[in-house]
Amino acid sequence: xxxxxxxxxxxxxxxxxxxxxxxxxxxxxxxxxxxxxxxxxxxxxxxxxxxxxxxxxxxxxxxxxxxxxxxxxxxxxxxxxxxxxxxxxxxxxxxxxxxxxxxxxxxxxxxxxxxxxxxxxxxxxxxxxxxxxxxxxxxxxxxxxxxxxxxxxxxxxxxxxxxxxxxxxxxxxxxxxxxxxxxxxxxxxxxxxxxxxxxxxxxxxxxxxxxxxxxxxxxxxxxxxxxxxxxxxxxxxxxxxxxxxxxxxxxxxxxxxxxxxxxxxxxxxxxxxxxxxxxxxxxxxxxxxxxxxxxxxxxxxxxxxxxxxxxxxxxxxxxxxxxxxxxxxxxxxxxxx
Amino acid sequence: xxxxxxxxxxxxxxxxxxxxxxxxxxxxxxxxxxxxxxxxxxxxxxxxxxxxxxxxxxxxxxxxxxxxxxxxxxxxxxxxxxxxxxxxxxxxxxxxxxxxxxxxxxxxxxxxxxxxxxxxxxxxxxxxxxxxxxxxxxxxxxxxxxxxxxxxxxxxxxxxxxxxxxxxxxxxxxxxxxxxxxxxxxxxxxxxxxxxxxxxxxxxxxxxxxxxxxxxxxxxxxxxxxxxxxxxxxxxxxxxxxxxxxxxxxxxxxxxxxxxxxxxxxxxxxxxxxxxxxxxxxxxxxxxxxxxxxxxxxxxxx
Numbered sequence: 328x329x330x331x332x333x334x335x336x337x338x339x340x341x342x343x344x345x346x347x348x349x350x351x352x353x354x355x356x357x358x359x360x361x362x363x364x365x366x367x368x369x370x371x372x373x374x375x376x377x378x379x380x381x382x383x384x385x386x387x388x389x390x391x392x393x394x395x396x397x398x399x400x401x402x403x404x405x406x407x408x409x410x411x412x413x414x415x416x417x418x419x420x421x422x423x424x425x426x427x428x429x430x431x432x433x434x435x436x437x438x439x440x441x442x443x444x445x446x447x448x449x450x451x452x453x454x455x456x457x458x459x460x461x462x463x464x465x466x467x468x469x470x471x472x473x474x475x476x477x478x479x480x481x482x483x484x485x486x487x488x489x490x491x492x493x494x495x496x497x498x499x500x501x502x503x504x505x506x507x508x509x510x511x512x513x514x515x516x517x518x519x520x521x522x523x524x525x526x527x528x529x530x531x532x533x534x535x536x537x538x539x540x541x542x543x544x545x546x547x548x549x550x551x552x553x554x555x556x557x558x559x560x561x562x563x564x565x566x567x568x569x570x571x572x573x574x575x576x577x578x579x580x581x582x583x584x585x586x587x588x589x590x591x592x593x594x595x596x597x598x599x600x601x602x603x604x605x606x607x608x609x610x611x612x613x614x615x616x617x618x619x620x621x622x623x624x625x626x627x628x629x630x631x632x633x634x635x636x637x638x639x640x641x642x643x644x645x646x647x648x649x650x651x652x653x654x655x656x657x658x659x660x661x662x663x664x
Numbered sequence: 665x666x667x668x669x670x671x672x673x674x675x676x677x678x679x680x681x682x683x684x685x686x687x688x689x690x691x692x693x694x695x696x697x698x699x700x701x702x703x704x705x706x707x708x709x710x711x712x713x714x715x716x717x718x719x720x721x722x723x724x725x726x727x728x729x730x731x732x733x734x735x736x737x738x739x740x741x742x743x744x745x746x747x748x749x750x751x752x753x754x755x756x757x758x759x760x761x762x763x764x765x766x767x768x769x770x771x772x773x774x775x776x777x778x779x780x781x782x783x784x785x786x787x788x789x790x791x792x793x794x795x796x797x798x799x800x801x802x803x804x805x806x807x808x809x810x811x812x813x814x815x816x817x818x819x820x821x822x823x824x825x826x827x828x829x830x831x832x833x834x835x836x837x838x839x840x841x842x843x844x845x846x847x848x849x850x851x852x853x854x855x856x857x858x859x860x861x862x863x864x865x866x867x868x869x870x871x872x873x874x875x876x877x878x879x880x881x882x883x884x885x886x887x888x889x890x891x892x893x894x895x896x897x898x899x900x901x902x903x904x905x906x907x908x909x910x911x912x913x914x915x916x917x918x919x920x921x922x923x924x925x926x927x928x929x930x931x932x933x934x935x936x937x938x939x940x941x942x943x944x945x946x947x948x949x950x951x952x953x954x955x956x957x958x959x960x961x962x963x964x965x966x
Contacts, residue, residue, distance in 0.1 A: 398856035401785045429858035442849040447871040453850075456867070460859045 343546040344395070344514055345371040349408035349418065351387075351394045362617045364390040366570035367408070369644070372514065377540065377547040379561030379578070381554055381593070385614055387570040388550045389438060392516045394418070395548070396433050397425045413513065431461045434512040436503050438519040443503050444491035450502050451487025457509045476505040479542075480535060497528035501535065508539060514546045521556050533559055554597055558582060563650070566590045569615045569625035572644065576651040584662065586653040588630050591664050624655070631664065632657040689953045696953065699945025706939055710756035719747035721754045721906055730925050740927035743918045751906050752931040758907035759939060762823055762892040767885030769827035774834035774884075775877055779865050781835065782842025796835050804829040808891065812900035819902045822895060826888045834880040838873060845872045875954035882947030886940045893936045908932035 349368045352361035364387040372378045380388045393399045395410060397417065410418035417428055434457075437443040444453055454473050458464045464472045474484040480501040491499060500520070507515055520536065521529040533556060540547055551557050557564060557578075564581050566574040566589060574587035585591045595608045612629035615621055624642050627633040636656055644654040655661065690696040709716065718738075719726045725745040726737075733740045739748040781792035811825045845851065846869060854864050895901050896909020899917070903910055911932040915921075920928040 393856075396856050398852065400852075426858035426860075429856055431858070435853070435856055437849050437853050439849060443853045445848075445850040445854075445868050445872065447874075448867075456854065456859070457857050460857055460863070 341374045342371050343374045343376075343413065344548075345411045346395070347409050347411075349391070349394060349410060350406050351390050351399065351403055352406050353390075353400075353402045354404070355402055360618045361406075363570050363620060364403070364617060365394060366617075366620070368567075368570075368572050370565055370572060370575065372546045372548060374513070374546055375540070375544045376563070377549060377561045379557035379564040380548060380550045380567055381552065381557045381564060382567035383552055383610075383614060385617075386567045387617070388567050389518055391567070392435065392518050392548060392550050395514075396429060396435050396516060397422070398429070398435070427461075430457045430512065431463070431510045432512055433514045433516065434507040434510065435516040436500075436507045436518065436520050439523060443506075444499060446491055449488055449490055450494065454487070454502065454506045454509055457506065461510055463510050472509075473505075476509055477502070479508070479539065480505045496524055497531065500524060500528070500532055504532070504535065504539070508543060508545075511543060512545055514548065515540075516548045516550070518550045519552070520549065521551070521553060529556065536560060554593060566593065569620060570617055571625065571654070573626065573655070574653040575644070576648075576653075580648065580651050584648075586647050586651065586658040586661050587626075587655045588632050588657070588661055588664060589626050590653075591661050632660055686953065690949060693949045693952060695945045696949030699942045699947075699949055702938060702942035703946060706756055706935070706942065707760065709753050710760055713750075713753040713757065717747075717750035717753045719750045721746065721750040723747075730923065730928075732925075733927050739931050740925065742914065742925075742928050743920075748911075748928055748931060751911060752908070752935060755906045755908045755911055755932060756935060756939070758819060758902070758905050759889055759892055759909070759936065762819065762826065762907070763885045763889035763939070763943075766823045766826035766830065766888040766892075767881060769823070770830040770884050770888070771834060771877060771881035773827065773831040774838055774880065775870075777831065778835035778838030779842050779869060779873070782839040783846055783861065783865050783869060793839065796832050796839065799832040800836070802829065804891070805894070808895055809898065809900060812895060817895075817900050817902050819905060822892060822901060826891055830884055830887055830891075834884055837880055838876060841873045841876045842869055845869050875951065878954065879947050879951045882943055882950060886943045886947070889936065889939050889943070908935045 347369055349365055350363065351365040352363050354361040366387070368391060370378065380391065382388050390399070390403065393403070394405055397420070399405070405418050408418060409416055412428065412432065417425060420428075444450065451470075451473050454476060455469050458469050458472060470487075473487050477484050477486055482498060482501055482505070486494065486498065486502065494502065504520075507517075517536065521532055524532060536547070536549075537560060547560070549557055549560050561578050564576065564578050565572045566581070566587060568589050574581070574585065574590045576586075581590060582594065585594060589610075592608065592610045596610060598604075598607055610629060615625050615628065621627065621638070623636075623638040623640055624630070624633070627637040630637070632655075634657070642654045642656045644652045647653050647658055691700065723746065726747050727741040727745050729741065729743050729745045731737055731741045731745075737747050737749070739752065741747055742751070777792060777796065781789055781796060783789070784792070807829060808822075808825050812822065815821050815825075851864060851868050854868050859867075892901070892907065893909035893912070896907050897912045897916070899910075899913045901907055901910045901913070903913070909932075912929060915925070915928040915932075920926070
């Protein structure tokens with residue numbers, strides 16, 4: 328995997344998406360103290376590249392994805408920062424103008440694709456929906472295009488006439504992928520693409536995403552708490568904690584030499600069947616309250632390396648190697664953890 | 665393109681298949697069968713009244729005044745010597761007309777108002793909901809009485825006022841159902857797809873709440889039939905036309921009960937109860953058959 332991915336990421340120098348200082352907060356009303364779900368995030372994705380976003384539940388990774396496709400729930404708001412997609416600022420565009428970008432340029436595979444289908448409409452009708460909304464394929468060719476899409480994700484064309492409850496979980500996930508690539512987007516956001524699937528179907532889905540990416544050359548943002556899946560798919564990985572990206576590196580670098588204590592602990596909590604189960608480690612403590620995050624490093628409370636310095640000031644994201652950044656004052660000690 | 669035609673044909677025959685399966689499930693449901701039979705009978709006698717009525721319903725003196733049931737007059741005659749059975753057969757027309765038309769209009773209005781009320785979050789949704797709640801405050805019966813007294817009591821006026829007054833309750837039910845459907849991921853994903861609000865409401869939300877709309881529509885008809893009877897009974901109905909309610913009004917006015925003319929009241933009263941009952945049966949059967957949780961077992965699955 329490593330040589331091939333390296334080639335790919337150096338070839339694809341053209342930046343597709345660039346996110347600068349993005350902050351997305353949730354609040355019920357003006358008086359409410361906002362939840363800082365995404366708090367000053369920077370990253371970019373090149374055309375054809377896969378960027379993985381990993382972190383535990385509630386760290387803001389799904390919110391980040393929804394911010395990019397501008398489909399935040401009504402309580403959520405992009406309060407700061409910019410999202411540049413193919414050079415165009417889309418983070419602050421009014422809803423009416425965003426509609427052209429949605430799905431046609433940036434599409435999404437939703438968390439739990441099982442529920443992403445309307446139970447009373449055929450799968451085909453729902454895959455046709457983006458084609459119809461964006462009027463990409465002439466009406467009399469849409470039926471054929473749906474069949475083509477289904478074939479691309481290894482589903483029988485007659486699945487188009489079936490209802491969602493007639494499909495298995497894996498089939499539904501593949502149908503969701505077909506729907507996501509319907510308009511040949513430039514960026515595909517996959518939010519937990521393998522959750523709720525058994526391991527064999529997981530592998531199939533991951534291989535399929537990789538194959539489709541090679542065919543269609545879209546950039547991909549994969550969001551998951553499943554580090555193993557992220558490692559397999561991604562060229563580069565961002566580790567998110569408490570609404571911030573705390574470490575970002577090439578997949579293999581991150582695996583071999585993590586420079587943030589959170590990443591190191593996350594890697595050690597991976598379940599490896601060759602290791603006895605009592606050696607699987609968990610991370611003590613709970614993530615910080617994002618209504619009132621601590622002043623210093625957000626991980627300090629759960630970190631064995633934390634010193635007074637960590638509690639006083641926030642460590643900036645600094646370069647520690649080629650394409651490797653981390654936000655930790657003690658990154659040199661991480662290998663000794 | 666041949667594949668397109670094939671699929672189009674395939675999906676329409678599939679839809680027909682589903683409809684046939686639905687019909688079978690509905691008619692094997694005991695309530696559905698009984699309700700359909702009763703309702704069918706009522707509709708039949710109303711439509712075929714000119715053919716099956718033994719006498720002209722408006723003709724005076726076809727028999728002796730207040731004659732008890734006999735072979736000539738199976739359900740006797742009223743105080744003007746008109747045949748009660750003939751009047752009963754014609755009377756169903758107005759009862760059904762008022763019930764069905766205002767039931768349908770009220771349900772349509774309830775859907776058009778209830779779906780956006782549940783779909784739009786924030787200010788728009790709150791405004792519509794407030795409008796619904798305010799409409800609920802009006803006491804329908806009092807308004808019907810006042811309206812009938814001022815605007816006159818033609819059948820279409822009664823239909824208009826019943827429609828205007830009976831949409832808020834189903835609108836609230838439909839709003840509640842929309843709220844829960846709206847939270848589904850498929851609605852969110854259609855939003856992310858760039859679809860317009862109208863499209864999402866029509867394409868994603870409406871098909872999911874249709875069973876609720878149908879069940880409410882049927883209940884609405886029960887309500888409007890009973891309201892029409894009540895309005896008629898109070899003498900506020902269109903007295904120039906025969907309806908079961910106005911028959912009861914005249915019977916009451918001429919003291920039918922104290923003069924022992926029970927036959928004058930028993931048929932229209934029975935008609936009202938039976939019509940309401942058959943609608944309830946049909947509605948309840950529809951609910952059972954269309955409820956997605958029961959659907960799979962009875963007809964949804966292949």
